[in-house]
Amino acid sequence: MSDYIVRATALDGKLRAFACITTELVRELSNRHGCLALASAALGRTATMGAMMGVMLKGNETVTLQVRGDGPLGKIIVTADADAKVRGYIENPLVELPPKEGGAYADVEKLDVGAGVGDGYLFVIKDLGMKEPYTGSVPLHNGEIAEDFVYYFAQSEQTPSALSLGVLVDKDQTVKAAGGFLIQLLPGVSDEDIDYLEQQLSSFPHITSLLVQGTTPEDILKRLLPGEINFLETYPVTFTCDCTRDRFARGLLSLGAAEIRSILEEDKGAELVCHFCNEKYNFGEAELEELLRMAENR
Ligand SMILES: [Zn+2]
Missing domain, CATH: 3.55.30.10 (Hsp33 domain)
Known part of the structure; x- marks a missing residue:
């Protein structure tokens, strides 16, 4: 059933x-x-x-x-x-x-x-x-x-x-x-x-x-x-979980340029996990650099 x-x-x-x-x-x-x-x-x-x-x-x-x-x-x-x-x-x-x-x-x-x-x-x-x-x-x-x-x-x-x-x-x-x-x-x-x-x-x-x-x-x-x-x-x-990669990217962006830069320098990437569904979202160096540029131009 x-x-x-x-x-x-x-x-x-x-x-x-x-x-x-x-x-x-x-x-x-x-x-x-x-x-x-x-x-x-x-x-x-x-x-x-x-x-x-x-x-x-x-x-x-x-x-x-x-x-x-x-x-x-x-x-x-x-x-x-x-x-x-x-x-x-x-x-x-x-x-x-x-x-x-x-x-x-x-x-x-x-x-x-x-x-x-x-x-x-x-x-x-x-x-x-x-x-x-x-x-x-x-x-x-x-x-x-x-x-x-x-x-x-x-x-x-x-x-x-x-x-x-x-x-x-x-x-x-x-x-x-x-x-x-x-x-x-x-x-x-x-x-x-x-x-x-x-x-x-x-x-x-x-x-x-x-x-x-x-x-x-x-x-x-x-x-x-x-x-x-x-x-x-x-x-x-x-x-159903409504989490998306985009939402996590926006979350990273909202941390601001300084924080993104320190993640880049220290970890070269970020793995974010949705609390509700345990889905993992990986952001590599290139993506973080892109987010950093966006954060700097805000
Ligand atoms: Zn989720």
């Missing part, structure tokens, strides 16, 4: 929901950054959230999620757009911690993401094409990512939400399954419907255990939601 998100409504539009499979996306992120299991889980959960928040946007809008905790994983940054094109970065991809004991989902996921992320803040930055981007932030709830975003939606967007984000990593460190769902209640939902939903959620299997069995995002929502579901749209989810 390739990665995709389905968007739906229920309860006459008073409930909106998203469910997705993001296995390929998380595998790609994990491979590009050389992540061990804990980093794959932390970055993958954040990227899955990013994909779902992306499709809430319109046109050229983008959303950037920053998880800034004081744990050993360091900061996590994910950017997504309205077409569910996602890229992401984690500061320390090689961190390992002892697994969590017990817990409701110990059989499928016991990576201690909360301890890896630590205490800190979650930032949501939406570039809506206005002069200034919208920035919302909340303290991290427990660093497990899903609960942190539930807290964010409640505090910053006043929207009660149920959220599951899962990344299942095999013993050999490969990503076996990833995905999530987000259910948001708009004003007017009855207590009866809320009770039903809470009951469904409390006994619901972990999302990755369903995904490895081949359960589709649509089926996940059918199992969870009360009443008739209106499936609105599906979106493919992809890893």
Whole structure:
């Protein structure tokens, strides 16, 4: 099953929901950054959230999620757009911690993401094409990512939400399954419907255990939601980085003539690496000399 998100409504539009499979996306992120299991889980959960928040946007809008905790994983940054094109970065991809004991989902996921992320803040930055981007932030709830975003939606967007984000990593460190769902209640939902939903959620299997069995995002929502579901749209989810050689050249140019000259003299070249996709851009002597001439004539 390739990665995709389905968007739906229920309860006459008073409930909106998203469910997705993001296995390929998380595998790609994990491979590009050389992540061990804990980093794959932390970055993958954040990227899955990013994909779902992306499709809430319109046109050229983008959303950037920053998880800034004081744990050993360091900061996590994910950017997504309205077409569910996602890229992401984690500061320390090689961190390992002892697994969590017990817990409701110990059989499928016991990576201690909360301890890896630590205490800190979650930032949501939406570039809506206005002069200034919208920035919302909340303290991290427990660093497990899903609960942190539930807290964010409640505090910053006043929207009660149920959220599951899962990344299942095999013993050999490969990503076996990833995905999530987000259910948001708009004003007017009855207590009866809320009770039903809470009951469904409390006994619901972990999302990755369903995904490895081949359960589709649509089926996940059918199992969870009360009443008739209106499936609105599906979106493919992809890893995409918009970095270009040209952008890195402009970055070099912006360093100014003196700095470019010292790079030329000391290193005879420059290798620049994109944080988000690990693509390497090499600039040789001739190119640096050209950039130096441009910088001098500015
Ligand atoms: Zn890139």
